[in-house]
Amino acid sequence: MVKVSPPKDLLQILLSVLFISVMIIACLWIVRPFVLGFAWAGTVVLSTWPVMLKFQRLLWGKRSLAVLVMTFLLLMLFVIPVALLVNSLVDNSGPVIAWATKGNMALPTLEWLHVIPLVGDKLYTGWNTLVESGGSAIMAKIRPYIGTTTTWFLGQAIHIGSFLMHCGLMLLFSVLLYAKGETLGNGIRHFAFRLAGKRGDAAILLAGQAIRAVALGVVVTALVQSVLGGFGLAIAGIPNATLLTVVMMLCCLVQIGPLLVLIPSIVWLYWTGDTTWGTVLLVWSCVVGTMDNFIRPVLIRMGADLPMILILSGVIGGLIAFGMIGLFIGPVLLAVSYRLISVWMHEAPLPQDAPDEVVELLEEQEERMLK
Structure with a gap:
């Protein structure tokens, strides 16, 4: 007896795929501001999870106390130092950008080379000969690239507000992940x-x-x-x-x-x-x-x-x-x-055949196909 499968509704399948795709895109668009903070928190929690479990055993098995201790440690040892470093980078970026982008930028003469015994005078003479023979022209060509690159790298730190926001989200998500880590881990594995x-x-x-x-x-x-x-x-x-x-x-x-x-x-x-x-x-x-x-x-x-x-x-x-x-x-x-x-x-196992044999086999197959 031949079993006849019911006809498939192509339009229904297409609309179902379209609806699911729109829902996934909409959900990703909504959570987009939190993705980096959550990924950062997941990395931190996954790496420090054994430490949190040790604190939990020491604190009479209380998960809430262990989460409180881990949050304090993250705040003191990670969030605050990193925020201070980025803030310092922003504060000091102005003079560096100005130096890299100003028009009168030139190669130094390195007068201190004279102090080096034996070879100092030769090094000074060789360096200044190089500068006089074309160093200024070289500097004029690379100056725009130095200024652009320096401005871009230091400009990344100007977005300190966004970075601090991600730090705050990381801390918040870390608390939630510490508290419900097993449940979330089992859900991801499922x-x-x-x-x-x-x-x-x-x-x-x-x-x-x-x-x-x-x-x-x-x-x-x-x-x-x-x-x-x-x-x-x-x-x-x-x-x-x-x-x-x-x-x-x-x-x-x-x-x-x-x-x-x-x-x-x-x-x-x-x-x-x-x-x-x-x-x-x-x-x-x-x-x-x-x-x-x-x-x-x-x-x-x-x-x-x-x-x-x-x-x-x-x-x-x-x-x-x-x-x-x-x-x-x-x-x-x-x-x-x-x-x-x-x-x-x-x-899969590593290929065992010699390269020449594989090439010859392919050439033989091509010859058969042409015949």
Whole structure:
């Protein structure tokens, strides 16, 4: 007996898909102002969830007390320092923009090269010969690009109101996620399982590992190094220590390290004759510059090992796409995508055939088709 399937109403299917698409777009449009804050809060909560559970066990099993403690820690250790750093960057951006965009910008003559023993005079002569032979023309060509780039990067920090709003939303959403984390996590896993079965559930768990790896192994390490390095700059009396701390945090996020800021500061102290604080900052810089070799491996083991080029691309791309908050969101998005694609690729074995054999087989198939 042949079972005849009922005819499908094509118009009904099209209208159903259209209605669902409109509903999804409308919902995303409504929650659009909160997406970045929620993503930031999810990253923070997922990374610090084990810490919250430890506080809960210490506080007689009271979730409310543990959430209160975690909120206070986020406020004191993360939100307030980051807000102060961004505010300092905004306050100091005016002179930098003016210097980069003014018309009389020229290469320096570097008179201090004379002081260097043996090679100082030769370096001074060579440098000024280069400047006189074409340095001014080169500077005139690159000046517009320097001004535009500097204005763009520092202009990102002008949106401090938006950044502080996201900080507030992050804190609010973190409180809600700490309080109802298990329920939300089970809901996300249930939705993923409904979409793709066990593979969808595994994808959510792998995404959580990638988020924790980035947050702990990269962001936390960068914050620790930059805060300690900034503390050393302030104690040593370096001018604009807060602004330099912001630059140091950016260098740590892109895996350059804090020494790019600390070494010139040490040189400046010795140059001005303050050898005592220069030596103190030198010792402190050795500690701060090498501590990531001990902190990062321990933290990354809690998540997943990720390529540094991925983190670098995420930080720079996130900054360009989302502004200051993209420093934290960009690496997370790339890390999650990388982990999911990597696991999907490893579900199939590596190709065992030699490249020449594969090419010959394809050529034979093409010849048969032509015949």
